[in-house]
Amino acid sequence: MLQTSFSYDALPMRVRFGSGAVASLPDEIARLGAGRALVLCSPEQRGTGETIADALGGRSAGVLAEARMHVPIEVARHARARAAELGADCCVAVGGGSAIGLGKAIALEHDLPVVAVPTTYAGSEMTAVWGLTEDGRKRTGKDPRVLPASVLYDPELTLGLPIGMSVTSGFNAVAHAVEALYAPDRSPITSLMAEEGVRAMTEALPAVAADGGDLDARAKALYASWLCGACLGATTVSLHHKLCHALGGTLDLPHAATHTVVLPYALTYNQPAAPEAAGALSRALASPDPARRLWDLAGSLGAPRSLRELGMAESDIEPIAKQVVDAPYANPAPVTHDGLARLLRAAWSGEPPSAQD
Structure with missing residues (x-):
């Protein structure tokens, strides 16, 4: 039966999809009017983060490879302080929900735009939902400030995702749709x-x-x-x-x-x-x-x-x-x-x- 009464808000973000899409990252940052991007990733993704920072050249403010699952509040606080110290005016979150969640935590405090470069199937890059864990409890909320301004989907960046993680990440995505x-x-x-x-x-x-x-x-x-x-x-x-x-x-x-x-x-x-x-x-x-x-x-x-x-x-x-x-x-x-x-x-x-x- 057709649902005949509903509302739908289209989220204001830009998406680029395709092999090699990550090469357009400098253009996306310039489009935002930004010039110092802090690259965020997990410790395991440090190599990818540094490669992206190198590709950004003078537009890179550095790499912070400290993203963790569930965004512990102490990690978020350190990342916010580090972004301010480095004079970052945007964040590039490379990885899955942990890195993108950390970018959102910074955006929530400093209003910095986030460019997401997903390397898993978590889906956090498509939402204005943030989450922080403190004292064993995870709090979540919605705020338009944390919605990534641009998302670059490059399948080549997912080739190194281990099979086991690929499968569970895919099921995580299915849960959102269900x-x-x-x-x-x-x-x-x-x-x-x-x-x-x-x-x-x-x-x-x-x-x-x-x-x-x-x-x-x-x-x-x-x-x-x-x-x-x-x-x-x-x-x-x-x-x-x-x-x-x-x-x-x-x-x-x-x-x-x-x-x-x-x-x-x-x-x-x-x-x-x-x-x-x-x-x-x-x-x-x-x-x-x-x-x-x-x-x-x-x-x-x-x-x-x-x-x-x-x-x-x-x-x-x-x-x-x-x-x-x-x-x-x-x-x-x-x-x-x-x-x-x-x-x-x-x-x-x-x-x-x-x-x-």
Whole structure:
């Protein structure tokens, strides 16, 4: 049934997509009227960050290779201070959600424009959502100041992404699209993007896993991540993301892997209450049970399928359930402590997802 009443805000950003797109980075910085770009990346991406800084020449203010998962507040504070010391007037965030999240943390404080150069499929570059972790709790919010001004999607930069990380990063992207399909502020536009994003990503990931050097498969996955990230930027997240924020912020579980594990169980929880979303996912995945199909696909690609594998203790189930139910996000199915405890226990043990009682 066509949704006939909705609102949709197009986010004001510029996108360049294609092999070699990163070569246009100096032009993008000049277009912003900026002249001193601080390059942000994780320690593991330092080499890529330094290569990009070298290519910027006199437009580079330096490299800060300190991005970490979930953007710890102390890392954000140091990056903000360093940007001010160096006189940076923009940031270039190279990498995944950690680097882009750090760029957003600087933008939130100093209003510096961010140019994002994604090398994973996280999708953060498509949103005005920021996140900071302090005292074991991850806070998130939306602010137009943190939305990247330009995004450069270059599939060649994803060729070095390890297969395991590629798979979990892809599932992270799929989670954005899944929740967009039953978000309270969804629209026909976001639903189209979400269905296509899920289809494209789940078709691309087996090809990427078979040959990480397959540039066409990498480009398809990056295209899918763009769509899924755009869904995240245009809608409100629900139970899946709330659970992952709690697990990541409190237990410091790996971000993309946590999304990969939780997704089939959160979808199983919500499928009966979101029949239109389930129908779209059935089409995208060519399966009558989208949650089980995603669980099977993760296993076939060697991805983790239990929170226990990621380091969560069984004793963490009750505290996480309480944290989520005490401050729930909008969700199609009622969020109850007993229901969350069952969901988390199943996800912790890695048993096949099945409908909640």
